[in-house]
């Protein structure tokens with residue numbers, strides 16, 4: 001548009017300067033609607049032969065009509081006007097350019113604003129989401145705090161209980177310590193009395209010789225009776241009155257002592273005292289040598305530099321059985337220390353334990369089998385036999401090695417196979433505590449026992465006790481039935 005306008009002005013200028021007689025009022029641009037009107041000439045103009053034109057141009061942005069005077073002054077004025085117009089045009093163009101640049105700037109700014117607005121919207125959405133999330137988390141946290149408080153309270157309760165249990169445990173431990181020390185002092189007292197008894201017997205009897213004549217019976221001194229009674233009180237079943245049988249008890253010695261005991265007439269095993277040569281390797285050896293009467297025999301296991309005495313059962317199951325343990329009346333306390341289980345204790349003609357060390361040397365000689373004879377309170381007798389039996393040395397805690405079972409009592413010992421021996425003062429069992437404390441006797445405890453022939457001898461069979469501590473064989477009447485008579489014996493297989 002501006003170009004067209006410029007062109008028109010230039011043409012006008014040229015026309016004026018070149019003195020063209022006429023300018024046709026049409027331009028190339030149809031939009032440039034320029035009307036040129038011919039004015040009738042003046043009389044003076046007609047005289048001088050000159051003509052004048054008035055151009056009327058459409059109103060442009062530039063205000064005012066463009067008048068062209070044919071006069072020289074007018075032409076000069078027009079030129080200056082054109083010049084000013086040009087300046088104005090340039091200014092307008094410049095302004096236009098500025099505006100355009102501004103527009104462009106503003107356009108980009110508008111774009112930026114739009115982008116920012118979009119971003120702001122998305123940020124708002126995100127903030128809303130985050131706020132919702134925060135709210136949720138706050139609620140969760142409140143729940144967690146409540147849960148934590150609950151757990152803390154539980155923990156506090158548990159801690160209080162644990163403290164209480166711990167305090168109870170300490171008290172029990174103290175009581176246990178006191179009881180243990182009492183038992184130890186009692187055992188020491190018993191040992192002292194036994195020693196006094198030995199001295200007394202030695203002075204009363206003729207000098208001891210290693211000959212079999214030592215096996216003759218001797219009357220026991222009051223001290224011996226007293227010692228026995230003391231030891232028996234610890235474990236004797238108090239559930240019933242003492243029988244006549246019990247009153248006869250209390251006149252025996254530990255098996256390794258060279259003095260023999262007065263036999264008592266007993267229905268389970270007859271007690272004749274033998275006067276035999278010896279010592280024998282074991283009861284089978286004595287049997288083979290013609291000693292067919294059951295009684296106390298002097299033995300010396302091969303390879304062992306020690307003499308010992310044992311009860312030989314020469315009648316049961318073809319005879320030749322060396323009795324290593326016997327219970328029959330509760331006259332002997334079996335709740336003993338390691339050393340006592342090692343050396344043996346009790347009365348050879350009554351209840352006794354041969355001693356682990358003797359057992360080790362005996363079973364080391366040749367291949368032995370074990371027979372366990374059991375009798376209940378109704379007089380029913382059963383047995384369990386193991387075709388192989390020996391124990392390891394003390395360095396391996398007299399570990400039990402047992403063969404195959406056969407018999408009619410049921411197998412309640414195989415579970416204890418390969419287990420170390422445990423006593424009150426030496427815990428070698430697989431249980432976290434000491435089985436001997438609960439079962440009140442030494443045994444090859446597992447965790448703890450299917451059989452415990454060294455437990456407490458309870459009268460009458462079924463017994464009431466806090467622990468399963470009777471003389472029991474689980475396969476025969478269960479663990480809460482204390483058997484009347486039991487005996488363990490060995491013989492070469």
Ligand SMILES: [Ca+2]
Nearest residue numbers: 429431432433
């Ligand atoms: Ca243990």
